[in-house]
Amino acid sequence: MKHRGRHRRRRRGRALRATLAGTALALTAAATLISASQATVADAPGALKPVAASDEAGRLPLAEHQVPGRWLDRLASKMGRPVGVGAVLEGADLPLRNAAGCSTTEKHSLPVEPAATRAYCFGASDTRGWRAGAVTTSGDADDDGLWGGNRVILSGWTRGAAGGSLDGPAPGQGLAKVAFVDANDPGALRYTWALLAVPVDGGRDYRGLVSPLSGMVWYQDKLLVTTREGDRDALYVYDMDRIQRATVESDAVGRVRGGWAAHGYRFVLPAVGSYTLPRGDGTSRPAAVSLDRSTSPDSLVASEWVPADGDRHTRLWRYALSRDPARTGLLATDFAGEASPVEAYETKTADVRGVLAHRSGWYLDRAAGSPGGHGTLWRQDTEDAGATECGTDGTRHCWSGGSGSLSYWEATGEVWSQSGRMLFALPLTSIDRALD
16 A cells, blocks of 8 residues: 555644643543552652663564465455455444443443543443553554544454464454544544454454554554464554454454354454464463654654562563565564564563653553452653652652553544543653653
């Protein structure tokens, strides 16, 4: 796909930033006061510790594998010609409620400080039994923030617990879907769903992707998503120009009598590739990912998940993205087809659910220590660490409740995340000011 409008519409972006700066929502008051059980100020994790990417502690090579083109062509010949993002948005008929229409319980998961400037909530009927995960946007896909003239947000969700075998999930369990959100009108966001799948049987069928979507990055024409523990595939790759239409409305997934089903959804994305981990027990894996456009070339940053009571530090990695026009949206690889980190760090921050890097700062979203509590957003570099304090007791539990992934929309200066049914945004500058 030719990437359209890379340096167009700059004036629209500046106008939008000005509008957002003057329309901060009064959402802080809607967030329920932090409980006394959270009042203890967490110990600061200190500075990031650089680790040589060539050392054992910093190494995490990812081997690239592509689904054979004949598999994808065979699937398309049976299902019909693939479509792109624009065709999916034409079917976006489900409204996201603005913050004013969201319940107090839903808004409890929003950050306390700094406050979200925009917030929306998904409907209960089509998210009940699903768990919110990663977020990425057309601000990741193209540096002008648009894809084919559209502003788009992708919101990842997982059905129940990730379970089942590699041959397919238990009925409805572990499936992964993505909400394609039409964000062209900030006051009236609308969305529709697409199921993530993996081709099988030589492209004669597909199975649902069985994975919690804890990390997701849309870069150029590719969507990279994290996968579950126990799977050697660390990331699955989807082509945003290879979206297939389901032809049968059924709870089944794959080929069914009379056509093709996607668990009741109208669209399905078959994977076009994956990145696998080295063999061996206890291999670390990316659990949170995001895009960093402040490097040259652009890069993908990743964090592993280490529990709060773990006996080691959390590792962070940076991977360069390919500049090869024939490899749009993919990681840069060597002659053997492996992508190796170009930077690696260790941090004392545990239970990291979201990671973002911009210039010299790394932003780490640490989960709440108790159900219904609020998390902590740390900013770390190689010299220091800081987090917002809020409340009369100076607690650092000021971030969103159900901590989630972080995505920076460069064209507007916003950081996007989601927690529970809430999808929200706030300027990166307000995060930095709150940390000063």
